Amino acid sequence: MKNLNLYYGPKRALNTVNMKIPEKKVTAFIGPSGCGKSTLLRCFNRMNDLVDACRIEGEILLEGANIYDKAVDVAELRRQVGMVFQKPNPFPKTIYENVAYGLRLQGVKSKRVLDEVVEKSLRGAALWDEVKDRLHDNAFGLSGGQQQRLVIARAIAIEPEVILLDELPAKNKLKITSPAVTVNAEVASWLWILRVTLIIYRSNTILSWKPFARTCRKWAAWPSDK
Numbered sequence: 001m002k003n004l005n006l007y008y009g010p011k012r013a014l015n016t017v018n019m020k021i022p023e024k025k026v027t028a029f030i031g032p033s034g035c036g037k038s039t040l041l042r043c044f045n046r047m048n049d050l051v052d053a054c055r056i057e058g059e060i061l062l063e064g065a066n067i068y069d070k071a072v073d074v075a076e077l078r079r080q081v082g083m084v085f086q087k088p089n090p091f092p093k094t095i096y097e098n099v100a101y102g103l104r105l106q107g108v109k110s111k112r113v114l115d116e117v118v119e120k121s122l123r124g125a126a127l128w129d130e131v132k133d134r135l136h137d138n139a140f141g142l143s144g145g146q147q148q149r150l151v152i153a154r155a156i157a158i159e160p161e162v163i164l165l166d167e168l169p170a171k172n173k174l175k176i177t178s179p180a181v182t183v184n185a186e187v188a189s190w191l192w193i194l195r196v197t198l199i200i201y202r203s204n205t206i207l208s209w210k211p212f213a214r215t216c217r218k219w220a221a222w223p224s225d226k
Contacts, residue, residue, distance in 0.1 A: 004058035006039060006048065013039050017058075038086075041164050045081035046074055062161070082155035083164040088147035090139035090154075095131050098139045098150055102158040117157050125153035 001021075006014040014036050021027055029037040039048070046067065048054045059066045067077055091098050099118045100108075108114060118135070122128040127149040131142070139150055155163050 082160040121153040
């Protein structure tokens with residue numbers, strides 16, 4: 001990020017953010033409510049483009065290219081940079097079809113390929129062992145935490161370069177090593193993961209690097225072992 005500023009009308013919500021995010025690491029944005037964490041997270045796949053009166057200045061570079069360049073295909077960017085929202089949003093389909101949905105949109109028809117990717121993605125989201133015997137049940141029958149992991153599996157199934165995880169509901173905040181808030185180490189080895197959280201001590205055990213937002217104007221960063 002280079003000199004990133006974001007405005008809602010005349011109000012500046014992000015003030016000259018400069019940050020280099022390490023490649024293929026799990027990174028968290030940590031800070032108090034209202035400091036701009038989720039606003040910053042949404043900049044990475046241009047979800048803020050959908051907000052009226054939102055204006056962004058500066059650059060965010062992905063593989064050396066500015067994602068805010070006018071030539072960027074936003075739909076393709078959002079395929080490369082997936083997002084899991086705070087409230088789980090499974091589709092009204094089976095567990096299997098939720099995970100396979102993105103692949104089917106890409107034209108994948110091979111049952112063998114779909115089966116392999118569905119299992120791999122569910123394992124990556126730490127959900128496979130809980131649902132492997134009911135893949136054809138409706139996803140709405142899962143618990144809230146399971147639904148959260150299902151949408152993570154759906155996001156990683158199409159192998160994005162980056163995945164954005166917004167803050168989880170309050171009831172999950174104290175589950176320090178809960179699979180609902182992370183993905184397994186194999187997935188993290190090839191994927192950039194950016195995450196928003198409020199609870200610093202919850203993150204210390206699972207994150208590799210943590211920018212800390214004290215306010216929307218002040219950012220600091222340090223390795224996770226500090």
